[in-house]
Amino acid sequence: MTPLQNKVAVLFENGTISLMIGFKTAINKLPVPCFINNASQVEQLIFTPECKGNLSVYLHKIEVKQAQKIGILANVATLRSLVQLTSENQLGAIEKTVITINAQNEVLVFTSMEEVEQYVQANFPAYTDEDKKLLEHLNSLTRTERWQYWTEQFSACVKCYACRAVCPMCYCSSCTVESNQPQWIKVSSETTGNLEWHTMRAMHLAGRCINCGECGRICPVGIPVHLLTAQINLDIEKEFGAKTGYSCKSGYAMNTFKPGDKEQFIK
Ligand code: SF4
Ligand code: SF4
Secondary structure (H helix, E strand, O other), X not given: OOHHHHHHHHHHHOOOXXXXXXXXXXXXXXXXXXXXXXXXXXXXXXXXXXXXXXXXXXXXXXXXXXXXXXXXXXXXXXXXXHHHHHHOOOOOOOEEEEEEEOOOOOEEEEOOHHXXXXXXXXXXXXXXXXXXXXXXXXXXXXXXXXXXXXXHHHHOOOOOXXXXXXXXXXXXXXXXXXXXXXXXXXXXXXXXXXXXXXXXXXXXXXXXXXXXXXXXXXXXXXXXXXXXXXXXHHHHHHHHOOOOOXXXXXXXXXXXXXXXXXXXXXX
C-alpha cells in the first residue's frame, strides 16, 4: 500500500473517519472522485498531479453529511475552499479530517481548520501562467472590446450549469436560475439570458471564489468562465486587501462594511 493508503486505513481502523472522499483511477486512466467506507477499500485511493477536482463540493451533499466523521483528500484549491467555507460558517457541524500530500511527497493529516489555514497561508497558490496571460490580454482591451469578448464567449453557453455544480462556493439549495415566479433569468440559451446568468453568477461569487478553476475546466464548450471571478478577486484584493480562501475568520470583503468606507451610499 502507498503511504496515503496506509494513513487512511489507520484513520478508519481507529474510528477517526467513517467516510473518505478521495480520488481513484477511472477506466480511461483519469482520476475521478471516489467514496470509501472502510479500510478494506483504501487501495483504490490515488493522489497525483492530475487530481485537480475540488472534492469539497461534496461536503454540501446531505448523503455525505450523514456520515458524520468525514475524511477528505485535498489539493491546495480544496484546502482554500475549506478555509473559505469555514469563514462563511458552512462547515461548523461537520467533523472532518483533511489529508493532503505536500511538495516533499509527505502525507499530512490536519485535524483542525487552524492547521489547514496555516498550511494554506504558507503554500498560497499563484495564478497559472495560462490564466495570467489571458487576464493580461483581457485587461489590455478597451471596455467595449472586453464586453464583446465575453458576449461572444457566453453566446456559446448551453446552460448546462456544470460550472455551478462543480463549484464549492455555489451551495445555495435553491438558485435564482431555477426560479420561475418571478423568472429572473431566461431558461433557454440565448445571448441576453446567458449574459444575465453569468453576471449574476460572477457577482454571487465576488470575493468568494477560491480560484480553483474547476468551472472553466469543466465547461463543455470551453468558456474560461473562471477568469471572470478571478479578475473580480484581483480587484477586490486591490481595493479591500482581502484574499479569498486565506483566513477562516468570518467576514469576506463583500459581506462586511466599515463606517469609514469611501463609498457614500453605504453610510
Ligand atoms: S459549464 Fe459552460 S456551458 Fe455549462 S452553464 Fe457553465 S459556462 Fe455555460
Ligand atoms: S474557480 Fe470557479 S469553481 Fe472554483 S471557486 Fe471559483 S467560481 Fe467556483
